[in-house]
Every structure is written in C-alpha cells, then in structure tokens.
Amino acid sequence: MTTRLDEIENAKARLGNAVIRTPFLQSLTLSELTGAEIWLKFENLQFTGSFKERGALNKLLTLSEDARHRGVVTVSAGNHAQGVALHARNLGIPATIIMPSATPTVKVKRTESFGATVELFGGDFAEASQGVGRYVERGLTFIHPFDDADVIAGQGTIGLELLEQGPPLDDVLVAVGGGGLIAGVGAVFRARSPHTRVIGIESELYPSMAKALGLYDGPAAGGTSIAEGIAVATPGAITLEAARELVNDMIVVPEAQIEDAVALLLQIEKTLCEGAGAVGLAAVLAHPRRFQGRRVGLILSGGNIDMRVLTAMLQRHLARTGQLVRLQVPMLDNAGSLGPAASIIGRLGGNILEVTHDRIFGGASARSANAVFTVELPDRERNEIVLRELNAAGFAAALIENTVVAPSGEPTRHYA
Structure with missing residues (x-):
C-alpha cells in the first residue's frame, strides 16, 4: 500500500526540529559540466551523516x-x-x-x-x-530499515522539503536499496508534483528493484559494492508495491561511475558522499543527453565512508582521468641513468610517487632495465607531453595501460 501524503505530513510535524532541514542548492559547476540544471539535497549533513534518521x-x-x-x-x-x-x-x-x-x-x-x-x-x-x-x-x-510504513513516511519528509525549498523539478533521482526512500519521496511527488519524473538509481551489483520491476535484464552480480548502503539483494514487499505505482524509471550504474561521482562531489562541491549518496550524480554523468536541459534534483543521501575506501577510490578516479599514470622507461642499468628521466618528469609537473626497476623480465639485455614510474600529473594532456620529451631524450618510454580501474562491462546500461 502506497504511503499517503497526510502520513508524510504528520511525520514532518512529529519530527519537528529533531532532524536537520538540510540545504537544497543548485550546483552551477555540475550544471555546466552535465548540461542539466543540477540541484543537490545535502542529506549527508544530517547529524548521523544520512537521511535514515528521519524514518x-x-x-x-x-x-x-x-x-x-x-x-x-x-x-x-x-x-x-x-x-x-x-x-x-x-x-x-x-x-x-x-x-x-x-x-x-x-x-x-x-x-x-x-x-x-x-x-x-x-x-x-x-x-x-x-x-x-x-x-x-x-x-x-x-524497526525495519525500509519496509515499514512509518519509516517510509519519515523518509518522505525529504520530498516535502524538496518542493518547499527549491523550484519545480523535471526529475528527482533517488538511490534505491530496499526502497524506503523512493517510496516516501515518490508519494510526495505523485501527490504534489505529478509532472516530475521519479527515477530510481541502483548499482549494477545490486539491481534488485530494477529487476523486480522488469526494467533490467542484466545479472545481479552481488559482492562487495562501493555503495554498501544500497547493496540490498531483495526490495521490501511494501516498497516494491509502492515503486510499481510511483517510479517512472530505473537506471543502473557501474561501480566505477559511482566512484567518479564521489570524487567529483568532493572536488567540486567540497562535500563528502558515500557511494550510495553519489549514485544520482553517477546516473546524470552516464546519461548527459537524457537529462540535458532538465532541472534535476539529486538527494545526497549519506556521507559515511571509510577513509581507506575513500583514499583508494580517489586514486582510482585519478587513474581513470589520466592524472595518475605508470610510465615504462627502458634504460641502461648504470649509475646515473635514472636521474635524467626523473628530471624530465619533474620539470613537466609530474610528481613521482614510486619507481621500480625490472632487471629480469623486461630488459633487452643483462645490462638494461625497465624503470616503471608511478606519477601524478596535473591533467591528462600532460601524458603525451611527458612521453614526447622522454622519447626525444632517447628513452623509448611508453604508458602502461591500466585495466584494473576500467569500468566494468558497458559504461552504464539503461532500461526504459
């Protein structure tokens, strides 16, 4: 049974000032980047770092x-x-x-x-x-985390705030795990703003709601997701019934796209999101044409992320964007051979993080070696400049392709 609007309004009155009325602000930079008018609901600023305390x-x-x-x-x-x-x-x-x-x-x-x-x-x-x-x-x-009418009503108070704090939305993108958030927010928009499309976003590792709605025919791989907050194998019975009535569409995004969205929110908005909190932006980045020219509301649902995971995520993002690279530089295995190559990299703005020597498997002879430099660069374009300068200096340098951090499968799949 779909949660009624009056139940959500009662929940709002019940909560009072015990939860934060989080900001709902336009991101000019993300709007320019994506071609959509992007509005962000900062639920990661709740005291517990997540919208969940509402429900x-x-x-x-x-x-x-x-x-x-x-x-x-x-x-x-x-x-x-x-x-x-x-x-x-x-x-x-x-x-x-x-x-x-x-x-x-x-x-x-x-x-x-x-x-x-x-x-x-x-x-x-x-x-x-x-x-x-x-x-x-x-x-x-x-107290069920999502499949409970009172919990859903509490989460739905976000929808009321979206309508009160910002302009009318063409689309509202909602992270979906068990479905409590989208059931509550969807009920508000169906009653108050029926023209707004309510779109659920899931990780390709756990597309449980999309599969249950018949909107995704890919595999449900399971495993360890960067968006553990929505890593739910089966949606709730109440939330699934609500989704059938309220959800206009579902988008499934790969893990790598979610990682990039977390990095961009930190870099551009200076706000920390966990994987589940960033899936809405991941969907917009994956489908710019779908959202171009539309006013889109994204709920940054949570900001609780392990610092070790965040560090790895940011490094993988830098590797995907060409700002963290590995350069293979063959050279004679003599004293002083390493310095000239390192000097070229440093002069062109490269920050050398690590250097390894392969004297056994990669060298052309017993007197040669392959030096592998792990380098931070200011931008992707600097890759070619560094390679060109190294080769001009007599080093047969090459960029080592990094397949570990490539997005899994297709960039993103969407099933209308």
Whole structure:
C-alpha cells in the first residue's frame, strides 16, 4: 500500500526540529559540466551523516510506552543503525543493532558511540537479518530499515522539503536499496508534483528493484559494492508495491561511475558522499543527453565512508582521468641513468610517487632495465607531453595501460 501524503505530513510535524532541514542548492559547476540544471539535497549533513534518521525517529515516536520500555532491535549496514541508535538514546529507549560483519568500522564505532548494543552477524544484510528473530521473541520491537510504513513516511519528509525549498523539478533521482526512500519521496511527488519524473538509481551489483520491476535484464552480480548502503539483494514487499505505482524509471550504474561521482562531489562541491549518496550524480554523468536541459534534483543521501575506501577510490578516479599514470622507461642499468628521466618528469609537473626497476623480465639485455614510474600529473594532456620529451631524450618510454580501474562491462546500461 502506497504511503499517503497526510502520513508524510504528520511525520514532518512529529519530527519537528529533531532532524536537520538540510540545504537544497543548485550546483552551477555540475550544471555546466552535465548540461542539466543540477540541484543537490545535502542529506549527508544530517547529524548521523544520512537521511535514515528521519524514518528511524518517526517510527520510534509512534511506539507505545510499553514498547519503548522493552526496547527495539534493527538490522542495518550502518546508516539506519546510527539513526535508530541516536534517537533511541535521546528518547531513553534501549536499542540493539545487528550489523553485517563487513560493515565499515566507522559506522560500527559511531553506532556504538550512541549507546546502542551492536552485534556483528552474517556476511551481508540478508544473513544479518536472520539474527533479528531471537530479539523479537524477547519482546523487542523490530524497526525495519525500509519496509515499514512509518519509516517510509519519515523518509518522505525529504520530498516535502524538496518542493518547499527549491523550484519545480523535471526529475528527482533517488538511490534505491530496499526502497524506503523512493517510496516516501515518490508519494510526495505523485501527490504534489505529478509532472516530475521519479527515477530510481541502483548499482549494477545490486539491481534488485530494477529487476523486480522488469526494467533490467542484466545479472545481479552481488559482492562487495562501493555503495554498501544500497547493496540490498531483495526490495521490501511494501516498497516494491509502492515503486510499481510511483517510479517512472530505473537506471543502473557501474561501480566505477559511482566512484567518479564521489570524487567529483568532493572536488567540486567540497562535500563528502558515500557511494550510495553519489549514485544520482553517477546516473546524470552516464546519461548527459537524457537529462540535458532538465532541472534535476539529486538527494545526497549519506556521507559515511571509510577513509581507506575513500583514499583508494580517489586514486582510482585519478587513474581513470589520466592524472595518475605508470610510465615504462627502458634504460641502461648504470649509475646515473635514472636521474635524467626523473628530471624530465619533474620539470613537466609530474610528481613521482614510486619507481621500480625490472632487471629480469623486461630488459633487452643483462645490462638494461625497465624503470616503471608511478606519477601524478596535473591533467591528462600532460601524458603525451611527458612521453614526447622522454622519447626525444632517447628513452623509448611508453604508458602502461591500466585495466584494473576500467569500468566494468558497458559504461552504464539503461532500461526504459
């Protein structure tokens, strides 16, 4: 059953000032880059770093005094967990959180810091969910992370803010995991702005909603996603029914495209998003013609990302954009041979991060070696300049193609 607009309006009144009314601002630079008029809803600025606390708090506020006394239990990869933990603490409600064992440490520690009892169980969301039953048997109330009418109504308050804070939208792009966010936001736009297209975005590793709606015929690979917040293998029953009525389309994007979107948001907007929070921008970058000239709202749904993952992601982005390269430079294996090549790279703005010598497999003779330079460059165009100068100096230099960071499969697939 689709959530009604009045239920979402009641949730807004119930939440009051307990959650942040996050900014909704136009990005002039991203608009210029994509050819669309891009508006960003900064839900990554919530206290817990995610929109999820809206739905969590709304559900907690609907509980009876007896249910509050007995406590609550939930299962989450992190953002819903933090929302439940924070607001349960503020309301004096005992909370137990079951999290998959692979949940990023930053999310586990933050959840524990809010006073919740955290149990790591199972390898993914589906396995972790199997640990809920024994707590429900003890009398705890289960707060589902997405397949719950009160949770959906709480998430839908974002839709109300989009309409109140910004201009009319042609498209609103919503990250989809279990479907709670798009069910709530979709209900608002169907009632208040039916001309706006509600488009769900998923990772190609977990296209569960797109497949359930018959809008994607590719494989559901599963595995470790950079967008773990939407890495849900099966959408909810309530949310799937809502999506059938409210969602105009689904776009599935590859992991590499999501990584690039995270990097661009950090570089251009100076805002940190986790993978799930950046999938809307990934979709626009993948389909510029589809959104060209349209006013598009993107919900930056979360900003909780492991710093190690972020570091690797940014380095992979630099490699894809040609700003982090590996140069193979054959040379005589003599003292002083390395210096001239390094000097050329440095003079042209290259920052040498690493140099390795291959004296066994790559050399033309026992007196030669291949030096491999890992270099940061100011821009892609500098690649050819550096290669040209090295070759002019007598080095048969070549760029080592990097296939590890290439986008998987096709750049992006879209099924209308």
